Amino acid sequence: MSETSISDAEVIKNAGTQTDGVLARLNVIRRDEGTILQCSGEWTCEGIHAVDQELRDFAASSGQSLTMDFSHVSGFDSAGAWLAVRTQHAVEADGGVYILKTAQPEQGALISVIGEHWESLSQPRAPAKAKLGPLERFGKSVYGFGTDFINVCNMIGAALRGTAIKTGARGGIRWTSLINQIDHMGIRAIPVITVMSFLIGAIIAQQSSFQLKSFGEELLTVNLVGILHLREIGVLLTAVMVAGRSGSAITAEIGSMKMREEIDALQVIGLSPIGVLVVPRLMALVITLPILTILADFSGLAGAMIVCWLYIGIEPVQFIDTLNGAIDTSTFLSGLIKAPFMALVIGLIATLEGMKVKGSAESLGQRTTSSVVRSIFAVIFIDGLFAMFYASIGY
Numbered sequence: 001m002s003e004t005s006i007s008d009a010e011v012i013k014n015a016g017t018q019t020d021g022v023l024a025r026l027n028v029i030r031r032d033e034g035t036i037l038q039c040s041g042e043w044t045c046e047g048i049h050a051v052d053q054e055l056r057d058f059a060a061s062s063g064q065s066l067t068m069d070f071s072h073v074s075g076f077d078s079a080g081a082w083l084a085v086r087t088q089h090a091v092e093a094d095g096g097v098y099i100l101k102t103a104q105p106e107q108g109a110l111i112s113v114i115g116e117h118w119e120s121l122s123q124p125r126a127p128a129k130a131k132l133g134p135l136e137r138f139g140k141s142v143y144g145f146g147t148d149f150i151n152v153c154n155m156i157g158a159a160l161r162g163t164a165i166k167t168g169a170r171g172g173i174r175w176t177s178l179i180n181q182i183d184h185m186g187i188r189a190i191p192v193i194t195v196m197s198f199l200i201g202a203i204i205a206q207q208s209s210f211q212l213k214s215f216g217e218e219l220l221t222v223n224l225v226g227i228l229h230l231r232e233i234g235v236l237l238t239a240v241m242v243a244g245r246s247g248s249a250i251t252a253e254i255g256s257m258k259m260r261e262e263i264d265a266l267q268v269i270g271l272s273p274i275g276v277l278v279v280p281r282l283m284a285l286v287i288t289l290p291i292l293t294i295l296a297d298f299s300g301l302a303g304a305m306i307v308c309w310l311y312i313g314i315e316p317v318q319f320i321d322t323l324n325g326a327i328d329t330s331t332f333l334s335g336l337i338k339a340p341f342m343a344l345v346i347g348l349i350a351t352l353e354g355m356k357v358k359g360s361a362e363s364l365g366q367r368t369t370s371s372v373v374r375s376i377f378a379v380i381f382i383d384g385l386f387a388m389f390y391a392s393i394g395y
Contacts, residue, residue, distance in 0.1 A: 023041050023042060023047040023049075023050040023051075024039070024040075024041045024042055024043045024044075024047040024048050024050050024051045024073075024080070025039070025040045025041040025050070025051070026038070026039060026040075026051050026054055026055075027039075027040070028054075033065050034065025034066055034067065034096075034097070035065070035066050035067070036066075036067045036069065037055075037066070037067065037068045037069065038069050038072065039068060039069060039070050039072065039073050040072040040073055040074070041073065041074060041075075042073070042074060042075040043070070043073050043075060043076045043077070043079070043080030043083070044075045044076065044077045044079055044080060045077065045079040047075070048079050048080060048083055051083075052083070055083055055086075055087050056090070065096060065097045065098075065099065066087070066091045066096060066097070066098055066099070067099040067100075067101065068084060068087065068098075068099070068100055068101065069101040070084070070100075070101065070102045070103065070107050071101060071102065071103035072103075073107075076104075076106075076107050076110070077110075078110060078114060081107070081110045081111045081113075081114040082114050084100065084111050084114075085111060085114045085115045085118055088100075088115070089118065148352060151352055151355075152348050152349075152352055155274065155278060155348060155351065155352065156348070158272075158274040158278075159274055159278060159279050159282060173279075173280075173283075174275075174276070174279075174280055177276075177280040178280045178283055178284060180280075181280050181281050181283075181284035182284045182287060182288055184246070184249070184284075185242070185245075185246040185281075185284050185285060185288050186284070186287070186288030186291060186292060189241070189242065189245060189246070189288070189292060190292070190295060192241065192245070193238055193241055193292050193295060193296050193299070194295055194296070194299040195299075196237065196241060196296075197229075197234060197237065197238070197295070197296035197297070197299035197300040197303070198299040198300065198302060198303035199303060200229075200233060200237060200300055200303070201225060201229055201233075201299065201300030201301060201302070201303035201304040201307075202303035202304060202306065202307045204224075204225050204228065204229065204233070204300075204304065205221055205225050205303070205304035205305075205307040205308055205311070206307050206311060208220075208221045208224045208225060209221040209307070209308065209311055209312045212224075213312070218312045218314070219314065219322060221304075221308055221312065221314075222304075222308065222314065222319055222322040222323050222326060223322070223323075223326040225300075225301070225304040226301065226304075226323045226326050226327045226331070227326060227327060227331060229297060229300040229301060229304070230297055230301075230327060230331050230332050230334075230335050231331055231334050231335045232335065232383065232387075233300065234293055234296045234297040234300055234335055235293045235296070235335040235336065235338050235339050235342070235383075236379065236380070236383050237296065238289065238292050238293050238296045238339075239289065239293075239338075239339070239342040239343070239346065239379040239383075240376055240379060240380075242285070242288075242289055242292065242343070242346060243346045243350075243372060243375035243376050243379055244372050244375075244376070246285065246346070246350075247346045247347075247349065247350040247371050247372060247375045248350070248368050248371060248372050250281050250347065250350035250351060250354060250371075251350045251351075251353045251354040251357075251367055251368045251371040252354070252364065252368050253354065254277055254350075254351055254354025254355060254357070255353075255354045255357030255363075255364045255367055255368065256357075256364065257277070257354075258354065258355060258357045259357060259358075259359050259360075259364065263277070263355075277351070278347075278351045281347055281350075281351065282343075282344065282347040282348070282351075285343035285344070285346060285347045286340050286343045286344060286347075288343075289339045289340065289342060289343035289346075290336055290339040290340060290343075293335065293336055293339045294336070297332070297335070301323070304319075305319045305320075330395060334386075334390060334395060337386075338382065338383060338386050341382055341386075342378075342379050342382055342383075345375070345378045345379065345382060346375045346378070346379065349371055349374050349375045349378060350371045350375065353367040353368070353370055353371035353374070354367065354371070
């Protein structure tokens with residue numbers, strides 16, 4: 001870049017509409033040998049927007065020479081220097097000659113620095129990913145929890161309003177869908193529930209008898225297993241298994257429908273997604289989980305009885321007699337009462353997560369995982385609430 005003086009010539013255009021000191025301004029002089037730009041005003045971050053587009057146009061139509069004169073500017077920073085270097089590269093790319101005139105050495109030095117780093121400055125940068133702080137993450141979690149709570153309340157209200165298949169209808173139950181869901185969630189889950197409960201009951205009996213043997217109270221193993229399994233372990237493990245098995249299936253089914261826009265299609269043809277998809281699954285869970293809990297209780301006690309017979313020599317008849325003296329109806333009902341509440345929570349969380357699926361397989365996997373984790377946490381939380389409630393009323 002070199003310097004040249006500008007002779008008198010006819011000014012044909014003024015760029016910028018404000019007075020000097022507010023915006024950048026251009027006085028354009030057309031000559032046979034090229035174009036001269038007399039710069040004035042504030043060539044800073046606040047003022048250069050007034051001449052940005054004009055500079056692009058002049059660089060493209062400057063002919064063989066373009067001269068920029070910065071001797072009359074009142075303010076100059078790196079933004080103005082960047083425009084000068086950008087104009088230079090545009091003119092030279094078209095085969096023209098770029099001439100620079102400055103009144104202050106600082107202007108030329110700043111333009112030279114920008115020119116040396118032009119390649120890196122002109123490359124577009126990928127937006128930096130924001131890093132959330134602990135407080136911000138906590139705030140987002142609280143806000144998300146509030147949104148989910150409102151959505152769950154809306155879903156409960158829509159389900160209680162009526163099991164309507166059609167929008168605006170008063171009621172009706174899809175018995176075919178309900179029986180199909182009972183088959184999937186209940187009947188097909190019997191083998192895994194019974195085997196798991198049998199093993200858990202056997203393990204609890206074995207460990208309990210091993211510890212009680214040192215006190216000579218092996219018979220108390222029957223009391224411990226009976227009360228623990230009927231009040232807590234049976235319903236809790238059954239609900240966890242249902243959350244992992246049926247809850248994930250509900251989320252995956254509804255999420256797949258959401259990805260393929262089948263839920264939107266239901267609304268278009270006048271069907272209620274809550275009545276068609278949510279209500280049958282909720283009812284099936286509420287019906288099947290108590291039944292599975294009963295089966296789990298009997299399976300766990302059967303496993304404990306066999307271990308007590310083989311490990312510490314308690315005969316099955318003696319086991320049953322001791323169990324009758326240790327438990328009563330309240331022991332059995334205290335665990336069974338929890339089952340419908342746990343089933344309702346599992347169904348609501350699973351359907352809510354399914355409705356939140358976006359249009360990608362990654363979103364489906366994330367929501368399915370979130371459904372299982374949240375359902376298991378909610379089941380354990382409900383069990384803890386019932387335990388405190390029973391303790392407070394002496395039940």
